[in-house]
Amino acid sequence: MHWATGLLLFVATVLGMEGFAYVAHRWLMHGPGWFLHESHHRPRHGNWELNDLYAAIFAVPSIMLLLGGVQLGWWPGFAWIGAGIAAYGAIYFGFHDVIVHKRLAHRYLPKSTYMKRIIQAHRLHHVVETKHGTVSFGFLWAPKPEDLKAELKRRNRVGVRAPVGAPAEHETDPVD
Structure with missing residues (x-):
């Protein structure tokens, strides 16, 4: 696969993940998955909350696509898509957990x-x-x-x- 095609898949995946995140947050986390997400709408005690399990759950497809695309002989585009999912997760962590919820100390304004x-x-x-x-x-x-x-x-x-x-x-x- 040409790197430009891969890069296009990567960028499209990062952008598409915002739509996926909206749907998952609106209808899964504030729906049947509220039993985990509710902890995020309450004061946190300690470093972790049940809602953090969503990060692990949503990392599984990324890991599988990266593994399949790089090591298991699947279509190479899967690796770019898996990397896009991982990149969105990293961006989300930076914005959501670090900047907004200040789960890591910083003085960013x-x-x-x-x-x-x-x-x-x-x-x-x-x-x-x-x-x-x-x-x-x-x-x-x-x-x-x-x-x-x-x-x-x-x-x-x-x-x-x-x-x-x-x-x-x-x-x-x-x-x-």
Whole structure:
């Protein structure tokens, strides 16, 4: 396989993974897989949460495609696709776990409009503690925060947690 074709497969896979991540997050993690993902919408105690098992689960196809494409004589394009899945996983880890959730200590402050937008969208996703009623399921692309806030208001703030330190019947709007 020509390297340019492989590179095209790699880039297409990285971009396509955002669509896969949206679908998996929206209908799997906030659906039948909530029993694992719920830990991610609660305060974390320690370095790990049950939701981390999704990283291992989603790594299996990448590993299999890389192994098959490189070592087992499968179509070489599978190696490029497996590498694209792994690259998306690495990008996701960097954005989601390191930058947004600060699971590794850093002093990075977002300056670009893009970075501020995805961080704020993810935080708005996390103001909802329940399986239903949340917004913004993608990660490398996110709707405008003002659109997400309007959607949370339209849904009557179903599942939205009270601000930290406030009683449950707090009168202020935690979304504004």
